[in-house]
Amino acid sequence: MQLFLNTTSPFARVARIAALEKGLAERVQLVWSDPWNHDPALLAVHPQLRIPVLVTDEGQAIAESLLIAQYLDQISTGPALVPPTQCAAVLAQASVGYGLMEAAFAVVIARKYQGTEADASVLGQRRLAALGRTLAQLEQTPPRPVGADFSLDQITVAVGLEYVRFRLPALLPADAYPRLHAWLEAARQRPSLHATRFE
Ligand SMILES: N[C@@H](CCC(=O)N[C@@H](CS)C(=O)NCC(=O)O)C(=O)O
CATH class of the missing domain: 1.20.1050.10 (Glutathione S-transferase Yfyf (Class Pi); Chain A, domain 2)
Structure with missing residues (x-):
């Protein structure tokens, strides 16, 4: 999986924490991106041109931090993010x-x-x-x-x-x-x- 993010976005940080908490760090490649600079790689995966975006192993691009957290929660084991x-x-x-x-x-x-x-x-x-x-x-x-x-x-x-x-x-x-x-x-x-x- 790929996670498009930067180091100042609170939304990207939620998605990144979710990946860490769910033990998925090794499966998630971090792709550093600047949405404000019209990053073509980010635009190629999602029309909103915002971070975070998670591209799944199957090639689905999920934007929105809480939806990404929900997806990561569902594909992994361990304590649920929403018990x-x-x-x-x-x-x-x-x-x-x-x-x-x-x-x-x-x-x-x-x-x-x-x-x-x-x-x-x-x-x-x-x-x-x-x-x-x-x-x-x-x-x-x-x-x-x-x-x-x-x-x-x-x-x-x-x-x-x-x-x-x-x-x-x-x-x-x-x-x-x-x-x-x-x-x-x-x-x-x-x-x-x-x-x-x-x-
Ligand atoms: N509702 C979105 C908000 C995402 C968002 O606003 N990301 C900002 C960075 S913190 C962004 O990429 N902004 C670029 C833009 O609005 O064009 C989420 O929860 O992921």
């Missing part, structure tokens, strides 16, 4: 973590291409407000501590928080979010999170 006995709770928390990634990424990209004045636009304000509400909720209700497994809820929240710390650190001060910082510090011990650090 069936806690399916609704895990997916509910994963939706919060994924929303955090999405809102943070939207703010970062808008600032990159339109400057910080993008924050004042209607969309910018909505994304920043969503970010603030999401962080507040997570501070009240952090995910389960990372232990023997690392399921999709924990993965998306960890990557979302890591991304905010990487790109928007002013939005996540330690004194305002002590429980989240403590949770993330512990989660960072997980080898798959450590091995996929943003660069």
Whole structure:
């Protein structure tokens, strides 16, 4: 299999962590790609021209981080990324973590291409407000501590928080979010999170 990715995408990081957690690292060839530079190899496999994309051994190109995680979960053994006995709770928390990634990424990209004045636009304000509400909720209700497994809820929240710390650190001060910082510090011990650090 081939995974198109880069080192700064939170979405690609979720897919890469899923591959590591499912013991598939040896079967997944990492293909470093720059979607913003119209990478022809990426465009040849998927019309969206976004990362991540996983090309299966059969040649199917799957885009969307959560769909890739679902596929990797299904073709492998070991602890499920979405444990069936806690399916609704895990997916509910994963939706919060994924929303955090999405809102943070939207703010970062808008600032990159339109400057910080993008924050004042209607969309910018909505994304920043969503970010603030999401962080507040997570501070009240952090995910389960990372232990023997690392399921999709924990993965998306960890990557979302890591991304905010990487790109928007002013939005996540330690004194305002002590429980989240403590949770993330512990989660960072997980080898798959450590091995996929943003660069
Ligand atoms: N919903 C997608 C988001 C993927 C995405 O936005 N990827 C970014 C990189 S972080 C990208 O490739 N952007 C290029 C573009 O939008 O043209 C997922 O979960 O995988």
